[in-house]
Amino acid sequence: MFKYFNPNKVFFITSKAPKYVLILFIIVFTIGLIESLILSPEDYKQSHSVRIMYVHVPAAWITLGIFSTITLFSVFGYIFKNPNFFLISKSLAPSGFIFNIIALVTGSIWGKPTWGTWWAWDARITSMLILALFYGIYLLAWRIYQTQDQAFKVTTIITILGIINIPIIKYSVDWWNTLHQPASINILSKSSIHESMLFPLIIMTAAFALFSLLIFLMKYNTELIKIKNKGLDRL
Amino acid sequence: MYGRKVKLRFFFVLSIFVILVLSIFLVLKSLEENVVYFKSPSEIKNSPEFQKNKLRVGGMVKKNSILINSDEINFIVTDFKNEINVIYTGVVPNLFEEGKGVVAEGYLKDRNFFIASKILAKHDENYMPPEVKAAMEGK
Missing domain, CATH: 2.40.50.140 (Nucleic acid-binding proteins)
Known part of the structure; x- marks a missing residue:
């Protein structure tokens, strides 16, 4: 199965993909912006400040998704000793980190007019900050450890430590009293967000996912080119 | 079908994960007042x-x-x-x-x-x- 992850074969696709992903991203992002800024209604309670949600929530989803993916690839890379998996993890991390920061900053901007504070040390917000620190340490580890073997091991440990935080982030609003409100969207039950607001939210999530994919492909190609320049035939 | 070392590493990662989950759970349980x-x-x-x-x-x-x-x-x-x-x-x-x-x-x-x-x-x-x-x- 792993032979399909052979970088030489993958590079044919990944080197051509970014421009198509970029075009798709621009289209979806434009639709998302028009939907969320103009066409979607204002909230009955928060009026126009609800529009921050269309950036805040997708950014938070994407950052959680990316960290989970990084962990999956790192652990599989470690167990099966597949260096390519580590490259995928490494290339995913920057966009995850950026979306984490975006989620924190937009949350802060949203918190001021609605809750009345920029920052609160409640479980959801604090655990999200811890995730940002994990991203930071993860990215630093790749810079600090020059030898591949060391970097692989250290980053795997960091991701395993960090993944415990993901369910804590998800369920913090249900387990403890938090200032942050509980989740509006449930897979199993009806979501407490009106359809006219749900649609732009999904479009924006798709746009952010495409953006992450774009950045990932660019980073990944860079990594592959670096390896080719070192004169290594394969990983 | 996988080698011994692969299995070994798998159980190593799994045990680290289980121990971590347990310890984090206990820490959070005891700190609940502050969380x-x-x-x-x-x-x-x-x-x-x-x-x-x-x-x-x-x-x-x-x-x-x-x-x-x-x-x-x-x-x-x-x-x-x-x-x-x-x-x-x-x-x-x-x-x-x-x-x-x-x-x-x-x-x-x-x-x-x-x-x-x-x-x-x-x-x-x-x-x-x-x-x-x-x-x-x-x-």
Whole structure:
């Protein structure tokens, strides 16, 4: 199965993909912006400040998704000793980190007019900050450890430590009293967000996912080119 | 079908993960007091000792309980079992309203009176356009 992850074969696709992903991203992002800024209604309670949600929530989803993916690839890379998996993890991390920061900053901007504070040390917000620190340490580890073997091991440990935080982030609003409100969207039950607001939210999530994919492909190609320049035939 | 080393590494990662989950669970369990952002009026009334330090109390603003004087706001925080009177001087957030969630930060005067130095609005997870809300209330 792993032979399909052979970088030489993958590079044919990944080197051509970014421009198509970029075009798709621009289209979806434009639709998302028009939907969320103009066409979607204002909230009955928060009026126009609800529009921050269309950036805040997708950014938070994407950052959680990316960290989970990084962990999956790192652990599989470690167990099966597949260096390519580590490259995928490494290339995913920057966009995850950026979306984490975006989620924190937009949350802060949203918190001021609605809750009345920029920052609160409640479980959801604090655990999200811890995730940002994990991203930071993860990215630093790749810079600090020059030898591949060391970097692989250290980053795997960091991701395993960090993944415990993901369910804590998800369920913090249900387990403890938090200032942050509980989740509006449930897979199993009806979501407490009106359809006219749900649609732009999904479009924006798709746009952010495409953006992450774009950045990932660019980073990944860079990594592959670096390896080719070192004169290594394969990983 | 996989080599011995692969299996070994798999169980190594798995055991690290299980140990971590257990330890984090125990740590959070013992720190629960500090993880919760606010206490409910019931928890304050039923706590064996009177708390002198700064704390946060959260719940719903009781309907028809907001009294605005020239220099202070009085209201009742309720969790539908117990209530606590809150006195506050200052600006309230936009979403502070009767029948909505609130978190007050401050000190207890006694078990029924709370002097707040900061008011935060806790909004719920419902989002809908005003027309839908009006239609729902019209029913």
